[in-house]
Amino acid sequence: xxxxxxxxxxxxxxxxxxxxxxxxxxxxxxxxxxxxxxxxxxxxxxxxxxxxxxxxxxxxxxxxxxxxxxxxxxxxxxxxxxxxxxxxxxxxxxxxxxxxxxxxxxxxxxxxxxxxxxxxxxxxxxxxxxxxxxxxxxxxxxxxxxxxxxxxxxxxxxxxxxxxxxxxxxxxxxxxxxxxxxxxxxxxxxxxxxxxxxxxxxxxxxxxxxxxxxxxxxxxxxxxxxxxxxxxxxxxxxxxxxxxxxxxxxxxxxxxxxxxxxxxxxxxxxxxxxxxxxxxxxxxxxxxxxxxxxxxxxxxxxxxxxxxxxxxxxxxxxxxxx
Numbered sequence: 001x002x003x004x005x006x007x008x009x010x011x012x013x014x015x016x017x018x019x020x021x022x023x024x025x026x027x028x029x030x031x032x033x034x035x036x037x038x039x040x041x042x043x044x045x046x047x048x049x050x051x052x053x054x055x056x057x058x059x060x061x062x063x064x065x066x067x068x069x070x071x072x073x074x075x076x077x078x079x080x081x082x083x084x085x086x087x088x089x090x091x092x093x094x095x096x097x098x099x100x101x102x103x104x105x106x107x108x109x110x111x112x113x114x115x116x117x118x119x120x121x122x123x124x125x126x127x128x129x130x131x132x133x134x135x136x137x138x139x140x141x142x143x144x145x146x147x148x149x150x151x152x153x154x155x156x157x158x159x160x161x162x163x164x165x166x167x168x169x170x171x172x173x174x175x176x177x178x179x180x181x182x183x184x185x186x187x188x189x190x191x192x193x194x195x196x197x198x199x200x201x202x203x204x205x206x207x208x209x210x211x212x213x214x215x216x217x218x219x220x221x222x223x224x225x226x227x228x229x230x231x232x233x234x235x236x237x238x239x240x241x242x243x244x245x246x247x248x249x250x251x252x253x254x255x256x257x258x259x260x261x262x263x264x265x266x267x268x269x270x271x272x273x274x275x276x277x278x279x280x281x282x283x284x285x286x287x288x289x290x291x292x293x294x295x296x297x298x299x300x301x302x303x304x305x306x307x308x309x310x311x312x313x314x315x316x317x318x319x320x321x322x
Contacts, residue, residue, distance in 0.1 A: 003041075004041065005073070006037070007037050008070035010027070010037050010038055011038065011041060011049065011063065011070055012067050012071050013026055013027065014050075014059070014067070015059060015068070019057070020057060048060050049062060049063030049066060089281050090121070091119040091121070092282065093121075094125065095123070095125070095144045096124075097111075097112075097127070097143065097146075097286060097290075098134060098145070099127075099129070099147035100130055100147070100148065101130075101249070103147050104128055106248055106297040107248075108124075108126045109126065110297070111290045111292070111293045112124045112289075115286065118289075122282055122285060124286070127142075129146065131149040132202070134147075134148040134272065135148065135160060135272060138160060138272055138273070139157070139274075144274075144283070145271055145273050145283065145286055145290075146272045146273075147269065147270070147272075148271075149267050149270070150162060150267075152268070160272050160274060161273060162271065163271045163291075164269075165269045165270055165290055166294035167268055168248050168266060168298075169246070169247045169264075170244055170245070170265065171245060171246070171250065171259065173243045173256050173257070174236065174242050175239040175242075175256065176255065176256065176257050178242070181257045184259060184260060185259065185260045185262060186259055186260070186261050186262070187261070187263075188261065188262075189217075191242060194242045195223035195241045195242070196241055196242060197222075197224045197232045197235045198210070198220075198224075198225050198232075199227060201225070203227075206225065209243075212264075223240055223241040224240070229249040233249070236256050237254065248297060
């Protein structure tokens with residue numbers, strides 16, 4: 001039978017205090033319970049640990065040896081419990097965090113940089129995963145936290161919870177010299193003759209523009225499809241196309257003009273995690289850092305959407321951004 005740490009603690013206390021009554025008082029037990037547990041410890045070790053000398057109960061040589069060793073064992077157990085508590089309460093270990101392309105730099109890299117300073121024992125692996133692939137990757141265990149887009153069209157996924165991070169405006173991207181570049185607010189009908197640069201088929205942005213154009217009564221003329229937003233922006237900057245991109249995807253110094261396009265609004269960016277996780281401290285730290293990065297990115301993002309006056313023109317002082 002293995003040794004019981006609780007009974008070893010009683011023996012250690014007896015070695016320090018010298019009487020069963022004192023042990024009972026220290027550990028809030030009855031003297032009879034202490035005696036029973038010490039007798040059970042003797043049975044476990046198959047060794048006589050206590051003997052009577054006159055009217056006093058004292059440790060035998062074997063009991064004194066076990067009490068001394070018990071202190072080492074108990075100290076080690078205390079240290080292990082402390083380490084486990086630290087693992088539960090301190091962000092440590094490795095987590096895989098994914099995001100769509102335009103969120104990798106402003107969200108994931110920014111959060112990882114901050115966490116490297118505040119929680120150096122937390123190791124992050126960053127992944128680029130498209131929104132439509134993020135929840136399957138999370139369910140399959142390919143990532144631990146997925147930054148993705150909540151379109152509002154899909155039902156909740158059992159076992160997955162989401163935390164809102166930010167909203168990101170969807171913007172029309174034009175070449176600087178475009179004929180419509182001076183208008184702060186545009187409609188799809190005004191762009192029916194344009195050539196479009198799109199993301200890949202099946203992706204969120206690759207399907208959004210064609211769907212909206214068809215609703216507006218025309219089929220978009222596709223000039224190119226590029227999974228890299230950097231290349232897509234370059235294609236627009238060269239005057240070969242127009243595009244729709246989220247604000248995060250357009251670098252502040254990109255050689256393009258961004259304008260509000262009706263009926264586009266904003267996309268909601270969320271962090272998705274599995275509801276059951278044994279690494280709550282690490283997950284919580286990453287979510288907090290992602291929230292801070294999202295707030296900073298939103299503060300440095302494009303100007304707010306201009307408002308139309310009741311007569312249809314832009315509100316006074318509205319700035320379309322660039």
